[in-house]
Amino acid sequence: MFDILSEKFSDAFKVIRGKHKISEDNIEEALSQVKTALLEADVNFKVVKNFVTAVKEKAIGEKVIAGVNPQEQFIKIVHDELASIMGSANTEPNLERKGTLPILVVGLNGQGKTTFSGKLSLHLRKKKKKSVLLVPADTYRPAAKDQLITLAKSMDVEWFDSDLSSSPKEIALSAMKYATDNKIDVAIIDTAGRLHVDEHLMNELRGVKEALNLFKPEVLMVADAMTGQEAVNVAKTFHDSIGLTGVVLSKMDSDARGGAALSIKYVSGVPIQYISTGEKMKDLELFHPDRLAGRILDMGDxxxxxxxxxxxxxxxxxxxxxxxxxxxxxxxxxxxxxxxxxxxxxxxxxxxxxxxxxxxxxxxxxxxxxxxxxxxxxxxxxxxxxxxxxxxxxxxxxxxxxxxxxxxxxxxxxxxxxxxxxxxxxxxxxxxxxxxxxxxxxxxxxxxxxxxxxxxxxxxxxxxxxxxxxxxxxxxxxxxxxxxxxxx
Ligand SMILES: Nc1nc2c(ncn2[C@@H]2O[C@H](COP(=O)(O)OP(=O)(O)O)[C@@H](O)[C@H]2O)c(=O)[nH]1
Ligand SMILES: [Mg+2]
Structure with missing residues (x-):
């Protein structure tokens, strides 16, 4: 995760090592390396531009703090700026509410939606002590239902026996009725993958979301981190079209660049809520911008x-x-x-x-x-x-x-x-x-x-x-x- 950025940033910091003070001159070289690093990591160019400007302003304006050397000071500024473009504090769904919370899981094909649905159910039950219902609502691929049910069984999580001959909207509503009647805290609805350019399928999804509106649903889009700027564009389109409450970045374990993680919040306005870091059910982390910034800069925790x-x-x-x-x-x-x-x-x-x-x-x-x-x-x-x-x-x-x-x-x-x-x-x-x-x-x-x-x-x-x-x-x-x- 973020290996390339880590390496490049550490090179950039070397430029400032041993300098007595950060000045416009000695920072120029470091900043240009930071910029190249970000672009190579497939970070959105607007994000890069703003990032570099902000870091420069802060670094030059910063008073010298006693006992902190300029390199450390520069690292801190870069760290804070990285954290800030990734979003503020973590924004997990609010689980404290009356009635069942529906979480609609959406996104393109093969991004990790079903896998995430399983992971989330485990997280909510284990860490949040919530009862969960897994709802298969991919009406296009019957195998998707089996996939989710297999996961549910392996974790001993309750699942909903969806009628795949009905529409995703009908499935969502009957699952919500079941969950409400049985006082289940959260219903995770795993939908079929769809292209953001497919009008028909996007309309169908909008219909599901609107039907759920009275329950104040969370709508989480799962995006494969490895797809970089493509993930950013898709998030933006999904958000404009149906309204997202959060993004989940999957396959972070295989993504060495981090461009999606660093751009999505800034470009689409939607906060990243979770990151998926492997194929096992336990491989799910809350998204902590500050900690990830720390990881990128290799500063220990x-x-x-x-x-x-x-x-x-x-x-x-x-x-x-x-x-x-x-x-x-x-x-x-x-x-x-x-x-x-x-x-x-x-x-x-x-x-x-x-x-x-x-x-x-x-x-x-x-x-x-x-x-x-x-x-x-x-x-x-x-x-x-x-x-x-x-x-x-x-x-x-x-x-x-x-x-x-x-x-x-x-x-x-x-x-x-x-x-x-x-x-x-x-x-x-x-x-x-x-x-x-x-x-x-x-x-x-x-x-x-x-x-x-x-x-x-x-x-x-x-x-x-x-x-x-x-x-x-x-x-x-x-x-x-x-x-x-x-x-x-
Ligand atoms: N390495 C890795 N693989 C993942 C992750 N999440 C999902 N996958 C794999 O990606 C593939 C597609 O996942 P799936 O959940 O079926 O995607 P869906 O089509 O969006 O429901 C499967 O082979 C998963 O095992 C992840 O975080 N890391
Ligand atoms: Mg699926």
């Missing part, structure tokens, strides 16, 4: 990471912590809170993998297991401390240390080690706060890759910027990550 971080981190907690840090009050409890925030994100290794460029670095560092188990150990040590001790570690004398060692099942030296390192960290708070006010938090010294999420002004792409500091530190403290707290 930065966005998922940011989302995950945002979910996991309690903003109020973070704010409170900031206040305490400003007052230079960083206690053992604060430290514990931070570790808990990080743990909520998941295992360190998988967090790191989501950060662009980290994959390779992980290979250099090797196992993150030690850092992980160190975190666990510290949590146990802290939980064996009294509230008083956690508020002021300075009262930890020999007898207290002995008690904590016993309580946590660790040797005394581990407790002392923890205290020493906590002291070091405390010393770093002042300079760190200074840095954060300067706009470039570098908390890698605290053993937290990419800074402490939710604590600084740093979001999203800034993570890439602290990769750099991470790299520096790593080279110093060989074998550690961050060369900070969790070094052994």
């Amino acid at each position: 930065v966005l998922s990471l940011v989302e995950k971080a945002e979910e996991a981190i309690d903003e109020k907690e973070a704010e409170k912590m900031m206040k305490r840090l400003e007052k230079n009050k960083f206690t053992v409890d604060d430290f514990l809170n931070q570790m808990n925030m990080i743990s909520k994100l998941g295992p360190l290794t998988s967090i790191m993998k989501m950060i662009p460029g980290m994959g390779g670095m992980l290979r250099d560092i090797g196992d993150l297991g030690p850092a992980e188990s160190e975190m666990k150990k510290i949590k146990v040590i802290i939980s064996s401390m009294t509230k008083e001790e956690r508020d002021n570690y300075k009262i930890l004398n020999d007898s207290r240390i002995k008690r904590i060692a016993r309580g946590s099942g660790n040797p005394e030296v581990s407790i002392k080690d923890f205290i020493t390192k906590f002291k070091q960290m405390e010393k770093m708070i002042g300079p760190m706060m200074q840095m954060m006010k300067g706009g470039m938090p570098d908390m890698s010294g605290m053993g937290m890759p990419g800074g402490v999420p939710g604590m600084g002004p740093q979001k999203g792409f800034r993570q890439t910027s602290s990769d750099a500091s991470f790299k520096k530190k790593k080279n110093k403290g060989k074998g550690n990550w961050g060369g900070g707290y969790f070094s052994r």
